[in-house]
Amino acid sequence: MDPLTAPAPSLDVRGLAYAYPDGHQALFGVDLTVERGERVAVLGPNGAGKTTLVLHLNGILGGGVGTVSVAGLPVCREHLAQIRRQVGIVFQDPDDQLFMPTVREDVAFGPAASGLRGTDLEKRVAAALERVGMAAYADRPPHHLSYGQRRRVAVATVLAMEPEILVLDEPSSNLDPASRRELADILRSLDVTVLMVTHDLPYALELCPRSVVLSEGVIAADGPTRELLVDEELMRGHRLELPFGFDPRFVPVAQRSSPQKRI
């Protein structure tokens, strides 16, 4: 594709470094580009700086070195409202994400905050709940749902904002195998760019053709997920371990129509 007419990548992180006010430095120059429509996993042990990276993507953290841009729009104070519509972050604990008294109101929160009202709002909410298969639960309070259902509603709350990129923080944590598979089916059916932060390696292999390893605040590796997972030295070097008996070489991975090539 002609680089001049190519759409801007969904996410472009350049030389991002950040130290917390207490002096602890979490990121040491991260470079990451995610093209439109790609599904990328960010793998890394606890304390690698994954959450810090996520909070930079919609400008909650900032003020360090480097730049982040979303669909060509730099993340800075004057674009913050638009950036937060375009970057949909699904946090790890759905009880933190779902803060309104009913599912419907919770899904409506984001679009309503950006000014949508009336029937447009209703349509947007219904469509988002439909996509995660939770339309029948619109009037339930979130704490009456199962954990897997809450996670799905949490995904709907950000889908309702029609984001450019969906960022999931540990999407498979605390899910039983059935809920895990249901969530994977939903994520596969979505037509958005996905950045998935996880240390659940089989889940990354199942969903994301490409992965990056974030370790000690830098991107230590970037490539096809399977190739990274079979590289034992790389895995060991960054405290990443496959579950017992799991061999990525023998797992069939459904190849989706390949996303736009990275330039």
Next chain:
Amino acid sequence: MGAGHSHKLYRRGHSPVHSLPAHCKLIAAFCFVLAVVCTPREAMWAFAGYAALLAVVAAVARIPPGFLLSRLVIEIPFVAFALLMPFVVPGERTTVLGLSVSVPGLWGAWNILAKGTLGVATSVILASTTELRSLLLGLQWLRLPPLLVQIASFMIRYGDVIADEMRRMSIARRSRGFEARGVRQWGVLAKSAGALFIRSYERGERVHLAMVSRGYTGVMPVIDEVRASRTQWAHAATLPLAALGVCLMGWTL
């Protein structure tokens, strides 16, 4: 709206009273109580009239009398206070059932008892016909400070979450052989309460982060616009208007 959001006070139903918008009911209840309070205590028949009005509303709302009466139990502490008054208030004495009581005290007790009971009954009817959620929307419509409405709605959402956390902590304590027997164990309980407070505080921070991520800028977006038609206002107004009539008669007769 809001199936499954059941609260102990709320009684599901489809009566004309249930279907009135919350803010109409709030205003009607408030004005009714105002009329009751303004009635002179000597007009005893007026209070019977108010009780009859409430009985009609309860019947329209299909609230069984037993349900209403059992909810009135909350009033008991105030009743105890009212019953003390005839004995402690100084003034002219009279004899009732062989006990010497004061006349102004008796009037004061009657005043508190009658007006209090009517007020409690009004709010019980309001609570059993209005969902907590729509009550909050009604309060929002009535321009209650938005911060208070937000705090109240977070209480509804997170009350169960925090109670659950408390229950898990108690199970963890008991699993390690802890029994709260007396004053000596209060230290442990206090530390648990502190831990619970810190956990809730941290959850609050995470919730705020999630809200900011979805475009929260300090104002809750309007999701449900509450509106009431002219007829709904008229229906809601019948109770306070009738009460006003009774009140005026109480002053003039």
